[in-house]
Amino acid sequence: MAQPAMDPKAARKALLAERERLLAELGEPIEAPGQMTYGSQAAAATFVFEQQRDLALRDRSRLDLHKVETALRALDEGTYGTCVTCGNPIAPERLEAIPWVAQCIDCARKGGAAPR
Numbered sequence: 817m818a819q820p821a822m823d824p825k826a827a828r829k830a831l832l833a834e835r836e837r838l839l840a841e842l843g844e845p846i847e848a849p850g851q852m853t854y855g856s857q858a859a860a861a862t863f864v865f866e867q868q869r870d871l872a873l874r875d876r877s878r879l880d881l882h883k884v885e886t887a888l889r890a891l892d893e894g895t896y897g898t899c900v901t902c903g904n905p906i907a908p909e910r911l912e913a914i915p916w917v918a919q920c921i922d923c924a925r926k927g928g929a930a931p932r
């Protein structure tokens with residue numbers, strides 16, 4: 817049985833806090849286009865731009881949330897702290913800096929896409 821790379825309780829706490837933050841972020845409603853007044857193309861363009869920016873931010877939050885939840889599941893399964901690409905342990909300093917990181921520094925440097 818491998819030694820846990822870092823205190824699982826501390827990791828879980830950090831992950832849950834981040835999950836909460838992301839959920840709150842995702843919970844904020846994006847303005848619906850229903851309130852738009854007709855007649856101003858510039859306003860409409862600005863609105864579309866802002867909405868797309870919101871959606872892009874939201875996509876990133878959702879991706880982050882996915883990573884956090886994957887890490888929480890790994891904690892439950894006892895595979896937390898293992899690189900999803902090569903299977904080697906992830907350095908504890910790296911996990912402390914980014915508790916939901918899924919790859920070891922070597923794999924991250926190589927730039928290989930992380931499997932979902």
Ligand SMILES: [Zn+2]
Pocket residue numbers: 899900901902903904919920921922923924
């Ligand atoms: Zn690796």
